[in-house]
Amino acid sequence: MSAERERVAGFGRLDLGLRQASDWYLWGPYLSERQWGTVREDYSADGQAWTYLPHDHARSRAYRWGEDGLAGFSDVEQRLCLGLALWNERDPILKERIYGLTGAEGNHGEDAKEYWWFLDALPSHAWNRWRYHYPQAAFPYEDLRSTNASRGRHDPEYELLDTGVFDDDRYWVVEVDYAKADPTDLLMTIRVTNAGPDTAPLHVLPQLWYRNTWSWRGREPEVLEADGNVVRTTHPFLGDLVFVPEGAPELLFCDNETNTQRLYGTKGPDFPKDGIGDHVIHGDDSVNPQRRGSRCAAWYRLSVPGGETVELRLRLRPAEAAPGDFDDVRRARRAEADEFHAELAPDTADADEAAVLRQAVAGLLWSKQFYAYDVARWLDGDPAQPPPPLERRGGRNARWRTFQAFDIMSMPDTWEYPWFAAWDLAFQCVALAHVDPAFAKYQLSLLCREWFQHPDGALPAYEWDFGDVNPPVQAWAVLEVFALDGGTDLDFLSRVFDKLLVNFTWWINRQDTDGDTLFGGGFMGLDNIGPIDRSHLPPGWILEQADSTGWMASYAAAMATIAAVLDRAASRPALDLVQKFLEHFAQIREALDGAELWDEETGLFNDRLTLPDGRSTWVQVRSMVSMIPMLAVGVVSEEALGRSVAVGKRFARFLARRGIAGPDDLVETGLLRGEAGHRSLLVGVVSVDRVQRMLQILFDESEFLSPHGLRSLSARHRDQPAVLDFAGIRANVDYEPAESTIGMFGGNSNWRGPVWFPVNHLVVSALERYYRFYGDDVRIEYPTGSGHTATLNEVAADLRGRLVGTFLRGADGSRPCFGGTTRLQTDPRWRDNILFHEYFHGDNGAGLGATHQTGWTGLVVDLIRRRHGAVTPTADVVQRLITGS
Known part of the structure; x- marks a missing residue:
């Protein structure tokens, strides 16, 4: 077993939090690449997060709930942060964070306008590598903004490569790697390569700073210069640390405080958050001459010939530690990463x-990020700060006052989506389970903890609207992660199962509007796939959704499977719960059979829209919504079948109503196959003949099947848009293989092809x-x-x-x-x-x-x-x- 596998295996259970699980989790890439423009930082009356704290304010305003930076690392509670700043002597600001357009600025929604990559990492973060390409010409902030603003939704996005700033290879290749000598000794190496033909200047400023928590609680920690061009700091939790930059960079200090003079024209701190940048670029007297503060930078001024590389090395470690050789540590960690990935x-x-x-x-x-968000505190404001506008009390996430997050979470993306989303997280955990199963299990458990899950049983959807509805894929993901981890952690399976019981009940009570076992929910993750916004219907309108109903069948099947595993392998009596979920599955099958969601002519399922006066219509679209019910299928062994029929009265009646009295009848229907004693039963909510028709459509290259997977919308709608014309509403959806041309869900969420x-x-x-x-x-x-x-x-x-x-x-x-x-x-x-x-x-x-x-x-x-x-x-x-x- 490799050294990294041993570290991962040593993480064990994470019930008490990441730090209690393993010291190797203490430092990691927990610093997001965008904190500005997030819901957490939005204290406006109108909920316009992008405009309340825009990119132009990010360098000058202290954040409330987190930090951001380039190639950033922080401790597990993001007290102390380490990141990179660059300046090419042409930009008007330091390059401290990834730039991009807000939802309103981009012609297809929000969009990062930079090029950076995550090249390598270990689960323990004993080795991480990051790469960025930085133009030597002035970064074209205004060109990107104005050109995209002039383009419409039918035009392509205007990207950084389109501006010409990389022409003639006049850019910097910046690579940063982190290596840990031990859990508390962090080595940072920065390699800058001049890709261009001529000698060029570059200012490199690795920065160390404290997240601003003192504005609402506690005492401001401090970093200060010590002997030998070393930065020293003491923190009650992190202890005595030194930040040691090799070479002879100039040390610059300021405070992680808002520059109120620049933003609001009022007197503020003498050495605010953007003081280092103003000093480097403009020569302002904006850094602390006493060489102390809550933020510091090591200022390297380089002139690098074309094609050559300069390496800079820095170290953050306990003050009294006896450091090992820098090169030896890096070589060892890189070798461990090679070994880990060779095994994978x-x-x-x-x-x-x-x-x-x-x-x-x-x-x-x-993409493992520090995520802090206390909704009640966010709504009410901090005691030491001005209260937020009263309009917020009934606005976004107002029903989620019990939500209190303060943890490391897996994010979909570190810039565009630097916040968790419930169903995204389920898929992320399946991938993470291959390399860090303990963390994957922790994430699935965390989402169901009492400070995340609503008291009524709902799981929080995503930051912009916790109350929106994601597909209930958590039980499926729990089974997948459980199996990928070897199928031995029955305690994990049992604990999450208990919480999902509550969530399943919420679905039954809240999302089945009229009790006919046909489910709605609106969004369901598939925004933009249909002609109408399924999450925002007029009052009294009911949408029975093929995909919601299919997802619920899959949820019931997964819960029945978990209950069966717990009953047999964990010695936890659960046959009554196996029965419960098989009954739900059978009810959904019966409802789907009897409902008017199946279109015999097209061979697809449709949503059904019903008005308060009883009029109804299909929402006919050839999309993945039509296919979701087909995914609710399982294979049950003859032994499990016998046990289920014996205890599952409704499941037995479900079979009997179809003229199936026993195994012989099942064999005749083709649903039971194999030799007696070793046979299997096919259980699905869609009949086999309908599945065959759906597969013919799904695997048609003129419809769903593309050279690179299945499209989300049939290509038939390229020339034949799906049209809804009903009760004064006329809407349509056509096949769009690339960016969306409509503004629904922000305009950049595109499942239209x-x-x-x-x-x-x-x-x-x-x-x-x-x-x-x-x-x-x-x-x-x-x-x-x-x-x-x-x-x-x-x-x-x-x-x-x-x-x-x-x-x-x-x-x-x-x-x-x-x-x-x-x-x-x-x-x-x-x-x-x-x-x-x-x-x-x-x-x-x-x-x-x-x-x-x-x-x-x-x-x-x-x-x-x-x-x-x-x-x-x-x-x-x-x-x-x-x-x-």
Whole structure:
């Protein structure tokens, strides 16, 4: 076992919090790359977070709930932060944080306008590596803003590469790596390479600062210069530390306080947060001559010839520690990272796949962020500060006063989405379980803790609206993570199961409006996929959703499986709960059979919209919404079937109403297969004949099947938009393989055609469950109309290959995810740095949306490892536990 595997194995249970679990978690990449423009920092009356604290204010305003920076590290409670600032002698401000456009500024919503990558990481953060490309010309802030503002939704986004600032290779390659000598000894190495032809200046300013907590509580901690060009600090929790920059940089000090003079024209601190930047760029007398404060920087002034590299080294360590050799530590940690990732990559994976796998893991681990948000305190304001506007009391998240987060969480993205989202987190945990199962389990448990889960049982959706409704995929993720961890942590399974019981009941009581076991919920993660905003209907209107109902069937099946595992493997009597969830599953099946959601003509499910006067209509769209019910399928062994029928009265009646009195009848229907005593039952909420019709549509290349996975909307809508014309409402949706052309959900959330990894992953998993039942006996035409047939397992394998292939070099040497951007495809300094986008072009696989949506797109980790047989299927783990075989 590698040294890193031993560290990860040593984390064990994380019930008491990350620091109690392992000292190796004390320092990590917990500093987000955007704190400005977040809901947490918004104290406006109108809830306009982007404009309340914009990028222009970020350098001058002290944050309340967190910090941000470049290549940032912090301690686990983000008391003390370490990050990077740069200046090329042309920019009007220090480059201290990633720049991007707000939702209103971008022609397709918010969008980061920089190029940076997460290249490497270990779960313990004993080794982390980050890369950034910084122009030598003035950064084109205004050009990016004004040009995108002049473009419409039908125009492409204007990106940093389009501005010409990287022409002639006149830019800096900046790489930062962190290596830990031990849990409290942190080594920072900065390598800057002049990619251009001529000698150029660069100012490099590694910064150390305290998060401002003293404005509402406690005493301001301090960093100050000590002998030998060393910075010293003492903190009640972190102890006595020294920050040691090698070489002879000038030390600069200021306070992490708001520059009220610049922002509001009122007298403020003498040496505010932006004092270091004003001193470096303008020569202002804005740094503390006494060389002390709550923020400091080591100012390196470099002049680097073209093509050459300069390395800078710094160290943050306990004051009394005897430091080991810097180079020895870095070499050892890098070697451990190589060993860890060599074990992770399947033997049959080629070098390119292994590199993609390693960078996807790096993105997931760099996206572990400190997240603090006390909703009651946020609504009411801090005692020492002016009270927020009264309008906030009934505004965003006002129903969630019990929510109190103060932890490290897995974020979908460190810039565009530097906040958790419930169903994103479920997929992230499946990917994380391959490298850090303890952390993955901790995240799923944390979401269900009493300070997260609402007293009524709801789980918080996402920061912009905790009360919105995400698909209930937590039980599925819990099973997946449990199995990936070896299927032994029954205590984890039991604890989360208890909390999900409450959440399941909330769904039954709150999201089944008229008690017919057809569910709504609105958003359900699939914003922009239909002609109407499903979360904001007029009062009295009811939308019964095919996807919500399908998700609930999957939820019931997963909960029944967990209960069965606990009953057999954990000696926790749970047969009554197995019965409960099988009954729910059967009820949903009956409701779906009897409801008017199935369109026999098209072979798809539809949402049904009902008005207060009783009039109703289908919302007919050929989308992934139509396919979700098909995913609610499982295979039950004959032994488990006998136990279930014996105790599950409603499940037995469900079978009897279909003329199924026993195993012989099941065999005749084709739902029970195998030799007597070793047979399996196929259980789904969609009948087999309907599934076959849906698969024909799903695997039609003129509809859903693309070269890089399944589209979220049928390409048939390219020329035939889906139209809703009902009760005075006329709306439509057409196939858009790239950015959205409408403003629904902010305009950048696009499921109108692109390939999206989570649903693709769930489809692949469902196909494998169908194959588990049918084996090689069933072959389908794939792709539809091709004349070629394949088993369902072969189809699943092909889909995995298409998804993974989005990132891999093809025969022509190009990666589909880079689209038509020549520099990304061909330049040696760019082409092997992978971005894991939010979604991908429905026709050519180009990356779109958030550039670092490594959270759910990080599922590529799971896809690669399963593609090469490196993972035991969850169904096999569950079968072993239930049957004891």
